[in-house]
Amino acid sequence: MNKPIKKVVIVGGGTAGWMSAALLKKVMGSVVDIELIESEEIGRIGVGEATIPPIRYFNQALGIDEAEFLRETKASIKLAIKFENWRVPGEGYFHTFGGAGKNIGFCAFHHFWLRAKTLGDKSSLWDYDLNYLCAASNKFAPINSKDPALEMQYAFHFDASLYANFLRKFSENIGVIRTEGLIERVTVHPDSGAVDHLILKNGRVVHGDLFVDCSGMRALLIQQTLGTGYEDWSHWLPCDRAIAVPSERLAATLPYTRSIAHSAGWQWRIPLQHRNGNGIVYSSNHYSQDEAAAILLNNLDSKALAEPNFISFKTGRRLKQWNKNVIAVGLSSGFLEPLESTSIHLIQSAIVRLIKLFPHAGIDAVNVAEYNRQSKTEFEQVRDFIILHYHVNERTDSQFWRDLRNMEIPESLTHKINLFRATGKIFREQDDLFLESSWLQVMLGQGIVPRDYHALADNLSEPDLMSLLANMKKIKQSPLEQIPSHDEFLRQVCAR
Template sequence: MNSPVKKVVVLGGGTSGWISAALLKKILGSAIQLELVESDAIGTIGVGEATIPPIKHLNNVLGINEAEFLRETKATIKLGINFENWKSQGHSYLHSFGAAGKSLAFCHFHHLLKRANQLEDDSHLWQYDLNYLCAKAGKFAQIKSKDPIIELPYAYHFDAGLYAKFLRKFSEKIGVIRTEGLVEHVEQCPNSGHITSLKLKSGQTVTGDLFIDCSGFKGVLIQEKLRTGYEDWSHLLQCDRAIAVPSERLEKTLPYTRSIAHAAGWQWRIPLQHRNGNGLVYSSSHCSEQQAMDTIMGNLDSKAIADPKVIKFQTGRRYQQWNKNVIAIGLSSGFLEPLESTSIHLVQSAVVRLAHLFPHQGINSSLVDEFNKQSATEFEQIRDFLVLHYHATERTDSDFWQDMRHMKIPDSLAHKIEIFKQSGRLFREQNDLFTDSSWLQVMLGQGIVPQDYHPIANIMSDEKLAEMLRKVKEIKQAPIDKLPSHDEFLRIFCQQ
């Protein structure tokens, strides 16, 4: 019979390790002991500096003061991601965290706009999106309203290394034990194969009932010890390298991430309070390292303040994120490139899933199977959303983009695209991280135009439709002039 899980050991620090430790200890409290093992001698990847709105839920559950968090992590506000040169050279669109317009029951707003466009109204979706309007105006403030039409959902850009330090300080205050050391040997039970302890080079032994592997791409427990295996998705997401380099802060910090497509990949630009985060994600089969280095270094907005760092990766996921008494979280569980800033969310999501399915009276197969099923579905849904950006393109200027246009995509994605093309309908999968609004913005932004609209869009006369659109646009535009600039907001709010 399984023994109760009383002690959890997290192997590895960084963002993944400290999110795991902080959230589990906060949720489970005295029900568990929690020890985190890390070594200052091991560096972290530390390029995951952009997030999506659920990060706010994480901070709220932890009880973190937002102003303190913004100060300590040198964070800025993120209203969305601006995709440049993805559909075609010179074209751009914003995937915002908001929802455009105002929908009717059973009829999304874009159907109304589609009908209006056929009546010679030349306005576009983003003119009805408050996040877009604020992003382009460089404005931001927290809008407190019960009316969803003027919600302004947001996330953050932050220094991942500073966030890990912030969470370490928080975690140790609530009872997480940190042990410094390098793992020399991993002990297993000869009968069950479960991990029983970590033997450190210092001679110390760390025992536990449940182990969380946050050891990065190596997967010290999940792969090197348990040989769990990896499902390779590099045929769908062909980029397998990144070059990261920080640069000096710009005078004005934009409240959004920039994603700029190049001949064999794309470049990120992330504004922080003290510097800029930059990087190039690229396919090594379409571009040499020197070519990639020339591309990123030749496209910085400001002076580099450190040497560029090359990171190799393989997109995909572990066949089992939970194997025996080891749960892989973060890079050890799989990797989906940072195109939609999902890396930190996948950490958060895995810890929340574990909290829901925590094996209080011992590990059993039903809990493990459900965890792995939910994890696989989440990875696959995010994968499809990322593939959409690459596949739906009009670019023909390089072998990379030609290959992206003509690759075979998952049936699940092909079905979603075809429904939207024919009817403008969007059907969100259960628990899909990305909302209908997200799918809509990327499909339209990448050039997928629906041929039809929902018949409910015809219930209004031409005059009433025009009047409704005018009013919605006015409501969305109204807050802009009253909002402070993004930098002014940060200056005032961080002083609190």
């Protein structure tokens, strides 16, 4: 266990495997050798087609040209998620990657808006959000401005299989060794219990010092070999099944994901350049597989292009995401439903964390403990944000929603909800993936109305307050006329 790490073996391809291979080789290629083992016989789940803005930094770290990426992965731009029917049927709201207005001194903008509401102002918080204004107008182009009020964060929708293929080509070009083959046996060291080598079906033996388990829900190394254990969160997040199906592209490519709640789950609609990604996440205690499939297929916006793909899962996380000399990345490390498009980001953060804590002279228990501490915190914070959507609802149409509204939730989430409801204040936890603006939009969208606002919002006279809001709205709307449609932007970029 204390020997220097000279070779990293990645088990499994797909998005997790090739993201891991690409970044490890790009950053550490002169320090360690990277070999990836995958088999064409093993299919990919490939439902993680929506992302969040940090994916852009991942691509930039690899030196990937964004236009080439958009072309090769049939990607579209993502500015937001639209949540429909989550608070009550027939109502919707946006969770954008932007933010409303601009903070003033020590006071967040929404407190000024909250005060204006008490004075009779009828504006929506989203009227001051450039991401929302562009999403609602089906427009997009990067904005070059030094004014932070005009900053527009964005991510992508892309075909996960095409992205994996794109990264495979990239990785092999920079020296990652790809080995085709099925793993027949995993051999552990008799003294340390760590993974020693892999034996492939064709008889080849693959040795490594550090193993990255990207074998998906099979968790070949982290669970089947090392028996690491799993923390089950299905008492908070009871959905345990998903069905995915592609459909024909629509005439207009929306720059946002749609998340549409049903009586015992929710449906996603993800627009790509060549098709739509669709799926339903549901509770098998409330829907049969046939019922869920019928809901999905009857609610497609366009003709299905393939037979549905059925997926079972248990929400939760591996008790250790680094155990001995194995690091679990992707679905082998745990599963959080793709409600907030975090699946691909959790792959990215896991591999960045490994690079930051990469063992040099050998694997040290303190290093491993820190990796696991950070991973646990990240998973729990994302978990709380997802629970928020389910728990704070006013739906009365099914037992599923009534049970979620009345369930006990983690204390960390209870505190955040109660603080916002009483004071309008939000404080981001250290390293929380989601910014204050994200928590704000979802809590407001789910119907939590603060009883108070920050005292600093009273610094302005009523005329000055209304002038502030009018000017901010004007600033946010100012670029709209010059921004092309989303499809026109994609045509321009992909033609380069």
